[in-house]
Each structure stands twice: as C-alpha cells, then as structure tokens.
Amino acid sequence: MTRAIQFDPVQLPPEAEAMRERVRDFLEQEASAGTFAPNGLGMTGHSPAFSQRCGAAGFIGMTWPRKYGGGERSFLERFVVSEEMIAAGAPVWAHWVADRQSGPMLIHYGRDAMRQRILPRIIAGECYFCIGMSEPDSGSDLFSLRSRAERVSEGWSVNGRKIWTSNAHRSHYMIALLRTSLATEENRRHGLTQFLIPMDSAGLTVRPIHNLTGAHEFNEVTFDDVLVTDEHVIGEVDMAWKQATSELAYERSGPERFLETIAVLHGLIHAAGQDPEPRTAEGIGRLVAQVATLRQMSLSVAGMLHDGKVPEVEAAVVKEMGTNWEQALPGTARDLVPDIIVEPGNREKLDEVLQQATLIAPKLTIQGGTREVLRGIIARGLGLR
Numbered sequence: 039m040t041r042a043i044q045f046d047p048v049q050l051p052p053e054a055e056a057m058r059e060r061v062r063d064f065l066e067q068e069a070s071a072g073t074f075a076p077n078g079l080g081m082t083g084h085s086p087a088f089s090q091r092c093g094a095a096g097f098i099g100m101t102w103p104r105k106y107g108g109g110e111r112s113f114l115e116r117f118v119v120s121e122e123m124i125a126a127g128a129p130v131w132a133h134w135v136a137d138r139q140s141g142p143m144l145i146h147y148g149r150d151a152m153r154q155r156i157l158p159r160i161i162a163g164e165c166y167f168c169i170g171m172s173e174p175d176s177g178s179d180l181f182s183l184r185s186r187a188e189r190v191s192e193g194w195s196v197n198g199r200k201i202w203t204s205n206a207h208r209s210h211y212m213i214a215l216l217r218t219s220l221a222t223e224e225n226r227r228h229g230l231t232q233f234l235i236p237m238d239s240a241g242l243t244v245r246p247i248h249n250l251t252g253a254h255e256f257n258e259v260t261f262d263d264v265l266v267t268d269e270h271v272i273g274e275v276d277m278a279w280k281q282a283t284s285e286l287a288y289e290r291s292g293p294e295r296f297l298e299t300i301a302v303l304h305g306l307i308h309a310a311g312q313d314p315e316p317r318t319a320e321g322i323g324r325l326v327a328q329v330a331t332l333r334q335m336s337l338s339v340a341g342m343l344h345d346g347k348v349p350e351v352e353a354a355v356v357k358e359m360g361t362n363w364e365q366a367l368p369g370t371a372r373d374l375v376p377d378i379i380v381e382p383g384n385r386e387k388l389d390e391v392l393q394q395a396t397l398i399a400p401k402l403t404i405q406g407g408t409r410e411v412l413r414g415i416i417a418r419g420l421g422l423r
C-alpha cells in the first residue's frame with residue numbers, strides 16, 4: 039500500500055522534562071561514584087550492577103503495565119531517559135534489548151504466565167535478552183531462514199544456527215525467529231514463528247565471534263534438539279512476520295540510531311572552546327542542526343509508538359539517516375580539528391573518542407538492517423517499488 043512518510047511534530051510534555059532532571063541527577067551520581075566516565079561512546083558498557091540500579095530507579099520498563107511492575111509512563115518520558123543515558127555514555131548494554139524490544143514483544147504477544155515470570159525481572163534490571171534473527175545465509179533476507187522448530191510430543195524441538203547474536207554469552211533469553219512450516223508460493227512470509235528460548239537450555243551452544251577491534255560482543259548460537267514447550271511460543275504459530283516487523287520498528291527508531299558516536303561532537307565542542315574560528319563554529323553549528331533534526335524525527339516515531347501505531351517506514355528513515363550521520367561524524371570532526379586550538383587535556387579526550395568512534399563506525403549501517411535494505415523499505419513505503 040502506498041502512503042506518504044509522515045513525521046508529526048512532537049513536543050516533549052512537562053513530565054518528560056521533569057524526567058530529564060531525574061535521569062541527569064541519577065547519571066551525575068553514578069559518574070561521581072565512578073561507575074562510568076562521562077561523555078564516552080554510547081551503547082558500549084555492560085554492567086549488571088548499573089542495570090539493577092536503573093531498575094530500582096524506575097528507568098526500565100517505563101511504559102509497561104503496572105501489573106507487571108512497569109511504570110505506565112509515556113514513550114516520550116522513556117525517550118528522554120534513553121537519550122540522556124546514551125549521550126552520557128552510561129553502561130546500559132546489559133538491559134537495553136530487553137527493555138527496548140523483548141519486553142514489549144512479550145507484552146503484545148507473549149503468554150501471561152511468561153509475562154508474570156519474566157517482566158518483573160527485566161524491570162529490576164536482572165534479566166537480559168538477545169535477538170535471534172540473523173543466520174549464516176539469511177541476514178537481510180530473513181524469510182529465507184532455515185533454523186527450525188518441529189512439533190514433538192513434549193512441545194517443540196529446535197535445530198539450526200544463529201549468527202551475530204549480540205550479548206548471547208551474557209543473556210538469559212533469546213527471542214528466536216524460527217521456521218515452523220514451509221513458506222507458501224503465495225506468501226513467502228508464511229511459516230515463521232517466534233520462540234522464547236532460555237539460554238541455559240540443553241543443546242544450546244554459544245561460541246564467541248571477535249570483531250575487528252578484538253572485542254567479544256556477538257556470537258554464533260547453535261541449537262541441537264533444544265526442547266521448548268508451547269508456553270514458549272510468542273504470538274501465533276507460522277504468523278510471526280508481522281510481529282517481527284513491529285519489533286524492528288522498536289529496534290530501529292530510538293536515539294541510539296544517531297547518538298552512538300555523539301561523544302565526538304561533545305569532544306569537538308569542548309576542544310573548540312568559547313571562541314572558535316569561524317570555520318569551526320560553522321562546522322559545529324551544521325552538525326548540531328543536523329542532530330537536532332534527527333532527534334525531532336526519532337521523537338516523532340516515539341510519539342507514533344505511543345499512539346499504538348507501527349511506523350515501520352518512518353523508523354527505517356530514522357535509522358538510515360541517523361546511522362549515516364553518526365557514521366560520518368568522526369570523519370567530519372577530523373576535518374575540523376586542524377583549525378582548533380585546544381587545551382592539551384581536551385585534545386587528548388577528543389583524540390580518544392575519535393579513535394574509538396572510527397573503529398565502531400562501519401558497523402553502524404549494518405546492525406539492525408543494512409543501508410540498502412532500509413532504502414528498499416523506504417522506497418516500497420513510497421510506492422516506488
């Protein structure tokens with residue numbers, strides 16, 4: 039169906055700005071206590087202790103129903119907490135996936151017993167999730183995935199292999215997209231089901247994959263006759279495509295899609311000081327205007343999620359534009375650096391974040407859906423293909 043891409047303007051309500059004060063106080067206390075160094079790169083630190091303190095402060099499951107321990111707050115308040123945490127470089131990685139997308143999936147499509155057991159633990163910052171979508175021969179084209187769950191007398195037997203699974207080695211559960219029957223000729227999307235898989239299941243093996251920087255963040259996960267029950271089915275059997283698409287809308291549109299390298303802009307501004315050269319001031323001004331626009335677009339998607347919409351195309355636009363911007367940021371900053379006369383301390387800090395951001399930049403337009411695939415989604419949304 040053809041439709042226009044629509045970004046309704048959203049103003050943050052007073053309660054969201056009040057939440058900003060709360061989260062800033064919290065982060066200031068954490069930074070003073072030495073939990074993390076402020077203004078580092080976002081989305082890198084994994085700290086269960088920090089996650090538990092976030093849980094105790096009410097910063098996880100903020101929009102979820104009270105009956106599971108959630109805060110029943112708005113998506114806009116959650117947006118403010120997310121942007122403050124990432125921009126500060128807080129170590130949010132442990133609880134991030136569970137809070138951003140796995141919990142909402144369980145709320146929309148999970149069994150109630152499962153929700154009651156798991157959601158309060160996510161909210162407490164004690165239970166972490168990983169995303170089991172990509173496979174060795176199925177990344178962008180998820181319809182072609184082959185890992186399967188077959189009916190057996192005790193429930194379902196899972197066999198196959200997932201790859202690039204971030205944090206599989208330190209998660210309690212995976213939400214896995216699995217083939218439960220063959221796709222039909224009329225509908226390539228048919229035959230996929232989402233399952234909740236405990237990571238300590240017998241027959242499940244996690245092997246590390248080290249990335250180019252040598253870090254261990256993602257993994258290969260194999261399933262050899264892993265047994266799960268009907269209780270572990272999320273949503274309708276064979277009909278997971280729609281729910282997996284809505285999961286991607288949560289995954290693609292948040293402030294992490296343009297703030298992962300924002301520490302570079304902070305570093306640049308500090309290094310440039312109060313009285314920058316005109317070329318530097320203009321360059322920084324341009325970057326600030328661009329990130330402010332991206333933020334407004336991401337905020338608009340948060341508003342649509344709040345209204346119960348599934349803004350798949352708008353989320354793809356935010357991810358495509360946001361990740362291109364954050365990927366280009368280290369290079370743009372390097373162009374401006376020679377004109378900056380800086381104090382030694384600030385220069386070292388800038389060099390450090392520039393180095394780190396340059397190393398992680400290539401992944402930004404791959405994780406969560408590649409540039410080309412997002413452009414395909416946007417083109418389809420516009421009726422161009």
Ligand SMILES: Cc1cc2nc3c(=O)[nH]c(=O)nc-3n(C[C@H](O)[C@H](O)[C@H](O)COP(=O)(O)OP(=O)(O)OC[C@H]3O[C@@H](n4cnc5c(N)ncnc54)[C@H](O)[C@@H]3O)c2cc1C
Pocket residue numbers: 168169170171172173174175176177178179201202203204205256401404405406407408409410411414
């Ligand atoms: C840091 C990182 C973390 C990740 N974490 C996870 C995770 O936790 N869970 C998970 O499931 N996955 C994860 N992924 C995997 C990621 O989602 C996939 O890498 C991505 O979807 C691309 O799939 P692929 O690597 O198989 O590449 P392919 O799909 O093989 O694509 C290869 C190239 O072909 C292009 N291409 C493919 N199809 C088309 C098309 N139709 N039109 C035009 N061009 C096309 C792509 O854009 C790309 O440039 C992670 C990836 C990274 C980099």
